[in-house]
Amino acid sequence: RAEDGHEAWLRYAPITDPTILAQYRNLPTQIAVLGDTPTEHAAGTELQRGLTQMLGRPFTVTYGLGQILTSSNAILVGDLESLDKMYVKKQKLPKLKPESYMLGTRNNGAVSQTGIIAADPHGELYGAFRLLELVAANKPIPTTPVTESPSAPIRWVDQWDNLDGSVERGYAGRSIFFDAGHVRPDLARASDYARLLASIGLNGLTVNNVNSDLTTLEPDKLKEFALLAEALRPWGIGMSLSVDLSSPQVVGHLSTFDPLDPTVIAWWQKKTDEIYTLIPDFAGFVVKADSEGRAGPSQYHRTPAEAANVLARALAPHHGVVLYRGFVYNHHLDFHDLKADRARAGFDNFASLDGTFEPNVIIQVKHGPIDFQVREPVSPLFAALQHTPQAIELQTTQEYTGQQRHMVFLVPMWKTALDTDLRANGRGTPVKEIVEGKSFHQPTGGFVSVVNVGLDTNWLHSPLALANLYGYGKLAWNPDATSEQIIDTWTRLTFGNDPEVVSTINELQLNSWHTYEQYTGNLGIGTLTDIIGIHFGPGVGSAENNGWGQWFRADPKGVGMDRTVATGTGYIAQYPKELAATYESLATCPDDLLLFMHHVPYTHILHINKTVIQDLYDEHYAGAATAATYPMLWQKLHGHIDNQRFDQVKALLTYQAGHAIVWRDAVNDWFATMSNIPDAQGRVGHH
Ligand code: GCU
Known part of the structure; x- marks a missing residue:
């Protein structure tokens, strides 16, 4: 095979x-x-x-x-x-x-x-x-x-699999675990997956969607999950479950799910004991609450800490953990309110709770404050939680980055986040050291990635996309590994040691994130994809004028979210002093985050001495031009690798090259119309 x-x-x-x-x-x-x-x-x-x-x-x-x-x-x-x-x-x-x-x-x-x-x-x-x-x-x-030795104890994967067999934001077929409301009778793919995960040093797997099925904790379901846990066990992969906080009501038929109600507390204890009778090495719970329509403690005016701690106390005697997601925000924000800012939500909801969590609660924080965009700064929450273990959440499934129809090697992006030094308390505190527990002396913490493999024989639809899963595992084991080391070994293992093959594929992969950023959304503007629906292909205006808060606030005069303390949402003040100062000032804010942090005129001059609008046009042309070389570069490998994968990747790269042109023209035309400033090179506008 x-x-x-x-x-x-x-x-x-x-x-x-x-x-x-x-x-x-x-x-x-x-x-x-x-x-x-x-x-x-x-x-x-x-x-x-x-x-x-x-x-x-x-x-x-x-x-x-x-x-x-x-x-x-x-x-x-x-x-x-x-x-x-x-x-x-x-x-x-x-x-x-x-x-x-x-x-x-x-x-x-x-x-x-x-x-x-x-x-x-x-x-x-x-x-x-x-x-x-x-x-x-x-x-x-x-x-x-x-x-x-591994960097940290938590090295997990989240699958967003639904019990009906669909996979939310999965691009490689249906669930390998579930079908028609049940765990599949044949779990061969599940144990093969566990083998893959073990081979890169991972040790935990959340098998069901964070938007979890409300029946997940029913007794009959748990018996089925136990079979799944058994399939993973030989490979040292602990199984965990996403749970909905309304379960005491929905599954337990209690009148409330208020986390401080004694009957609710007792329910979680009993339920947890029941799980451990069936699955003695159960890893723990993942919780998405008060987010995108999920139930949560806010309904009873309780905090995330009050809710998380109830679960944590039930798990503690069994050595289980709670991964409580920091992805809590209001998706009905008022677009007209210039102070409204989704990026603030993580810090606003969690920073004040630091120190109030049980020791086996880990806050799972997406690397950026919005949602896996092609470029984001790191979440300021990492520096704010100094008495609470944290795990960084990365996304291997390419939700906003081309859904495995585009080659985008994400390791360089993840390393950018992990290496960002937040300088909390005025000293060196890179994100990787915070989640490893080193910076603030936490006993646990680590890494989670949303992977979403499916029944496609090659797991992720594109053979090239597997570099992201491999790279995730390698970084979770050792975040100091370089992108070059990771891709070089992956290519050798996947396609063989032929020097021509190795250098061609390494080079293609290593530049792919930059290229994708160029032909989608550069300068920190966001991905500019269709925000409301499937998150694929250009959908430039769709991020604006709605409650989801992924705005870039373009108008005829300028573009960008003003997140400054001086005139904007104040988001920048959530960072420790030195980094806040860097972002606050136009003189020091890096170009690639400019429009994330500032609203500027289209004629604003970047550090690279070019206007914002011209750079936007140029980068989109440059990115599409690079993507156009992909099929030709790949062609050199004909006869050096097996025909099946050669053809499969060739077709994908050809598609990508074409789709990059679609992206380029959609974005450039939109901004030419909005700004009414033509491209200095005459390629865009006034046709
Ligand atoms: C994104 C994604 C959703 C997912 C959510 C989450 O918004 O589009 O499908 O449920 O993140 O991480 O909870």
Whole structure:
């Protein structure tokens, strides 16, 4: 099934080059897994399958202590506990953080041993995948042991799957988990998905939509969810559920769902215990409340903290967590009110609650204050919550970024957010360190991405889009990994090590976010897509004049949202002092966020010494011109990769090139009409 994309980056293509094969000559064919848990079996079979396939010689695997002598050639996979037993405490063992592993090779005379020594079975699995990745990318196996640990405990994926089998903002077919109101009887795709997620170091999966089905917590449903959890379990993927806060009323038939009502508190406790009886390793709840029509504590004049804490207390004895989403805003804002501003909502709703959450509540914050636009500043909420664990929410499904019909490699965008230094309290506090829990000494926190794979054989519809899922996992494990490292390994694993293939695909992917931003919405204006409906294709005016608050406030004289403290919505004051000062002043506000922060005349001169309107025209032309090169660049790979994926991607890139022209002309014409300023190069306006 290699060519249909189902294996994604886990293809384990046979290595034929004899010099590369020689690098792995000493790798022992006996894999000795010291433990016997389902996760350790997953690690063992994966190693056996991958190494046999890639190296073309048969590998064997054994499980349990007593199979192996310290003096034989072997790939040893074990956790500290088993090793301790094996060496009968004669050796000094390393200290390892949870989920970590140490990987290295030792040659002692005729004996060669490659060790994956881990803190726990999760770590063994991650170490196994690392060894396989090294071989697949033709990299040497380290002789001096390397230790790897994840950045943070929360490394989750959200699927927006509905129980009827549809997927909200999913672009790759129907749900792999659900159909017709039930968990699917065949969960092979679910466990294959868990394998993919484990291979990049992820450990949690919320299987149902944040706009959750109100029947989710019914007893019969929970029994079905338990089967799903079982399918994920061997891969170390904990299952969690999105829950609706009205459940005590809808499912429990209580007269209220007021979080402070004793019957409601008792209901959540009982329900949570019931879940853990069925799913002992249940990961926790995800909550979308008081947002886009979902029920919430505001109905009873209670705060998000009061609601979150009730769930958190029910989960705490079982070590579960609540991911309470910071995506709470009013979608009936008054467009005429120049002080109204959706971007303010996260901070306005949550900042004052800092310090009032139970320790197992994590606030899940979208990276930008609006909604996954092609360019946004980071949410100021990250700097405001200093006594509350946080997770950053990123979107792998390309809702506003071309829905997998456009190639847009999002890792550089995510890194821009993660690397943004908010300078909270006047010191270095990059977003990545805040969510890792480092900046404000939080015991937990981390990463969540909305992925929305579907039944399409290749998971995300476009083979190129899988780079985003792969990259998300890599960043969640280590946010310091570079975009270049991530794409290079992904390309090698997905399309092979042919240098022409690797350099062409790397280059295409690395520039794609910038290109998409150019032909959709540059200068921080927002994506300019159809805001009300499906969020695909140009819909320039649709963001204006409605309650959703994704405005850019264009009029005949100027454009941009005035979010300054001096004359605007005051949003900028939500940032720590230094960053606020940078954004507040036109002299220092970066061009790529200008129209997010300021309302300026079309003739305002940018730092690059060009007017706003001319830059808008030029960038749209430049972006479409770059997209036009994509099919030609891809053509060079004909015969270097399999025809099936070659043709599939060629068709997608050809579509993208055409759609980029549609975008260019729609946006440019709209602004030419609105501003009545023609393009200096005569391409737009006055036709
Ligand atoms: C976006 C998206 C919705 C989704 C919401 C959320 O607005 O369009 O489909 O429900 O985000 O994240 O809750």
